[in-house]
Amino acid sequence: MRRLSTFLAAVAVAATSLVVTSGPSSAAVTLPPLRGVLDYQIGGAYTPASNVQIVIRDVSASPASGKYNVCYINAFQAQEGHDGDWQSDLLLRDANGNKVVDPDWNETLLDLRTADKRTRVAAKVNTWIDQCASKGYQAIEPDNYDSYTRSLSLLTAAQAQEYIKLLSAYAHSKNLAIGQKNTPELAGNRVANGLDFAVTEECGEWEECGDYAGPFANRVLDIEYTDSGRAAACAEWSGRISIVQRDLLVVPAGTSGYVRKTC
Template sequence: MRRVPLLLALLLLVLAGCTAPERNEPHEAPDQTDPRPSAERWLPEPGVAWQWQLSGRLDPTVDVPVYDIDGFNHPKSAVDDLHRRGRKVICYLSTGAWEDFRPDAAKFPKALLGRGNGWEGERWLDIRRTDILEPLMAERIDMCRAKGFDAVEPDNMDAYANPTGFRITAADQLRYNRLIARLAHDRGMAVGLKNDLDQIPQLVGDFDFAVNEQCAEYDECEEMTPFIEAGKAVFHVEYELKTAEFCPRARSLKLSSMLKKYELGVWRQAC
């Protein structure tokens, strides 16, 4: 969209102030779900360094500009502290699987719970039931916003490619992933696409960055290039490879890559 010349913009502003009718209505607080334009959202660029810590006591001293931490497990004060240290902070949430250890677990009807997803206490959700899941996920993303997070990392976004116990199609997944992206954007937050490599061409325009696990191990990192070409960061981790085995290629692709252990604690080896 073209920019309005500065003098013309000032003239229009003055005229608008002169002609606008007077209002005697009381001042209202801004709508919490007022969307901010993308220019005001944080939009991470390719190659930016990051830390991903989902377990253990949070170490805020890693010298990187981006942190990705669990949204439920950390209070607003932890996010504020990271902001004071100059970090942007991503809120990790599971949006495609139910977790029995979350404080809102009882709000999910049993009919929506499918097979286990390989992690203790977690089961796939029937993402076709957006009538039920949309308000539940909106509450979670509201929590992220209230704590001051800059972005959301929604996990388990590829149910259609897994044995969930439900007949979830690729079209169902696209619809749900776009719903999650909209919920984050409506709250002025950036949002990342987690894995779901096959749908990147359809979803790169809906998401502000990507988060990927093990694309080097499975020879899939080139599939992340639509995000890089769009000027959007790809936050990438490997668990099984040595840094010498994946970092040179990751750097050439402009991925934000590092080696982590599966528990995603403090330890990291960056490329």
């Protein structure tokens, strides 16, 4: 996991973006620029470099002027400290009634085991998608698609895909593209699931970039967190996919620990 006007943004990316019909909604969306220079700003917004074409920011932030903007939302887990924002039965619990928590980020997983619960979770997440659309974003990045792999086998890949189909249909109805976050094992199902591009973490480090590049026709936004991962991604994929290295906490420029490097 991990973490403007609409007219100006559209003009800036028109030469490299593609308007497509994708997903169950059959709505037209604008894809990220192919091989566009990327900045990943989910830990805090700052002015991107002039050559940056694609910016990913948290839903709480405003888009960057003149760029293609992707709106980050945590769609499969509750933000740390925000379990109370969810109805209790939508928080995943084990047989003993204990909440199932992502140990890396201390986030409770959302319960997607029934169609009713998936619909109810999606209804809340759709309000964030509405915010993305109203602010002028062109796409969304729903994080933690792979949360089923951390669910103590309580959730399945099939349930995750049925849920993301709800999000993709709604995003497309708002003329927003939607990215698949990580989860290379499901990349081959991207058309059926209504997913338009990929946002990957450390595909160079884990030698997974090809798992996404094929199904998504190289429309891949890769974030690396180490020099070795960036070097591996750049050595094989520079000029084919978008690659940026950021610090693990993706802090804003000017903050201690900030890192941003490209190929």
